[in-house]
Amino acid sequence: MRAVNDRPRLVLAGLSGGAGKTILTLGVCRALAAAGLRVRPFKKGPDYIDAAWLGLAAGCDATNLDPFLLPAERLPSLFLEKSQDADIAVIEGNRGLFDGMDVAGSCSTAALARQLDAPVVLILDATKMTRTAAALVAGVAGFEPGLRLAGVVANRTAGPRHRAIVRESIETLAGVPVLGLLPKISDNPIPERHMGLVSNREHAAVDAILDGLAALVREHVDLDRLVALAQSAPPLPDLELPPPPAPPGPDAPVIGVVRDAALWFYYPENIEALTRAGARIVSVSILDPAPWPDLDGLYLGGGFPETQVAALADNRVVRERVRALSASGLPIYAECGGFMYLCQGLEVRGVTYPMAGVYPITTTLCARPQGLGYSLARVVRDNPFHPAGTLLHGHEFHYSRCQAALDCSPLPGPEAFTLAMERGVGMCEGHDGLLTGNTFAAYTHIHAEGAPHWAPNFVAAARRYAARRRG
CATH class of the missing domain: 3.40.50.880 (Class I glutamine amidotransferase (GATase) domain)
Known part of the structure; x- marks a missing residue:
């Protein structure tokens, strides 16, 4: 079966763990799915809990993509296989954008974005900073050749004046569009414990949490521009995909x-x-x-x-x-x-x-x-x-x-x-x-x-x- 290689896609990545990328990705997936789009979520890296939440937000299973776990020749074909019926693929990064296994950044979120030729939206924790945010974004934009930094979402902004200065600084001084400015959230909607986020199986109010994140994103993020960025991603190489699994036979173990x-x-x-x-x-x-x-x-x-x-x-x-x-x-x-x-x-x-x-x-x-x-x-x-x-x-x-x-x-x-x-x-x-x-x-x-x-x-x-x- 041949793949149709036009895949609207977007990588949401942070400067570090805890920047807010999971909250943003969950809200984006839920909001786009509620708007009628077929959203296919992906999670970079070995992660079960975030992937489970992403699947609930989008209404379909999330797929993990990782350059260390997957052979180089299989990763793009797995992405094509799992996104073939989607209107948009949303890929959540892990750790910091350039953080990998070594000083070369191997197996990083940036490496995955380059492998999939996907535009990247950076989630930036803007707590107690204004113009410095532009310096960080400019550094990210020029740090590695081949990375398509397409936009920024500033997180944990303090108020209208703070948001206005952050936006103007990033767009004027770093030349990268600001696609959203999220306010500070007083309480983490998804509590954490020793192995990361508390699992969706232990939350009675999963839908209410995800709907609340979707409402937050709709109010503070330009979803239309996010979708347009995803649609601007170039076609991927045409690859041979495996056929769907056959039904088990009568003597199947x-x-x-x-x-x-x-x-x-x-x-x-x-x-x-x-x-x-x-x-x-x-x-x-x-x-x-x-x-x-x-x-x-x-x-x-x-x-x-x-x-x-x-x-x-x-x-x-x-x-x-x-x-x-x-x-x-x-x-x-x-x-x-x-x-x-x-x-x-x-x-x-x-x-x-x-x-x-x-x-x-x-x-x-x-x-x-x-x-x-x-x-x-x-x-x-x-x-x-x-x-x-x-x-x-x-x-x-x-x-x-x-x-x-x-x-x-x-x-x-x-x-x-x-x-x-x-x-x-x-x-x-x-x-x-x-x-x-x-x-x-x-x-x-x-x-x-x-x-x-x-x-x-x-x-x-x-x-x-x-x-x-x-x-």
């Missing part, structure tokens, strides 16, 4: 995906990759004791098991069910929060709660991150999911760390792990990826588009298990 308030960190493309590989996906919960359908595989993503720890511990039925499925040889793949659930226990504020008990270790929640950022993991041991020798491009973001089992037995030695961390922390002294039978768990999150072997291998293992189960 069934893979359960845990989706509940404890575990819900998944890239949509990971689930789609399992479907493309021939699996039928069903949603299951580790919080609900209701029976599950017969499964041939189980996928436990990341999330916030620590916020549901008492309910998880009380649900002995599912804990024993998961432990029995693992012992039966069911292919199980777990990431981060899913790994924490598979351990013997989870310690939160000095209390250790029993978990599924697949692995003879416990995890404890810490006050500070124990692993944060991009990771590189070399596969050093055979397993059902990743071929030995493969270098996985992933990321980790966890406040928990491993500790001894409840019986005080030591942590597993290096021979128990399947991954050697070439960048990142992992579980224990630079190792990650515990394997017992067909159950694999790691702190490392992967994106299926950056590990194309993963889904076919997972589904193949599920087919083998299904064959044994059925006969």
Whole structure:
């Protein structure tokens, strides 16, 4: 299938984290969707929570785009694939516009904008500044060749006089149009905690919050000019796109995906990759004791098991069910929060709660991150999911760390792990990826588009298990 390569698109980026780009992007997506446009949201970088909020704001799933996680040849085609039915693609950056993995700014939001040849709108925190804002914008405009700085939205402005001076300074002295001037908001409409924004699953007033942000943006941002800028983006190269996933056949292996308030960190493309590989996906919960359908595989993503720890511990039925499925040889793949659930226990504020008990270790929640950022993991041991020798491009973001089992037995030695961390922390002294039978768990999150072997291998293992189960 050939792509129609005319894609109205826009990157919203800040000078740093906390500049207000998520609030602005949510408001823009919600306001444009409410106006009848088909908005496709994208999030630069490895982020599940912002992406979930963006999906709710726009009315469709957000797609993560990241030059580190995705192969260079796949990133533009994934963008074309996911934006092909959209009137506008809105891409939220991460961190500061030029902040990447190194001094060259590799894998930065600016690098992504250049790769997609997308105009950039800068969100600038204008707190207690006027003319200096123009100097910052001028510096950004001339910092890297090939960056199309198309406009500025000033955030946290103090009043009409402040806004007037900021606008005139930026437009006159930096030569960049000001597209909006947002006032200070007394209270953050989306509270934050240890892993970023509070998830949409924990907010009862999601629609009211998003509608309020849309009203704020409609009042203070020139949406018509934003859309016009997006429409001014040049056509992208014509690329071959994959066909839509085929419906699962009658003998398709069934893979359960845990989706509940404890575990819900998944890239949509990971689930789609399992479907493309021939699996039928069903949603299951580790919080609900209701029976599950017969499964041939189980996928436990990341999330916030620590916020549901008492309910998880009380649900002995599912804990024993998961432990029995693992012992039966069911292919199980777990990431981060899913790994924490598979351990013997989870310690939160000095209390250790029993978990599924697949692995003879416990995890404890810490006050500070124990692993944060991009990771590189070399596969050093055979397993059902990743071929030995493969270098996985992933990321980790966890406040928990491993500790001894409840019986005080030591942590597993290096021979128990399947991954050697070439960048990142992992579980224990630079190792990650515990394997017992067909159950694999790691702190490392992967994106299926950056590990194309993963889904076919997972589904193949599920087919083998299904064959044994059925006969």
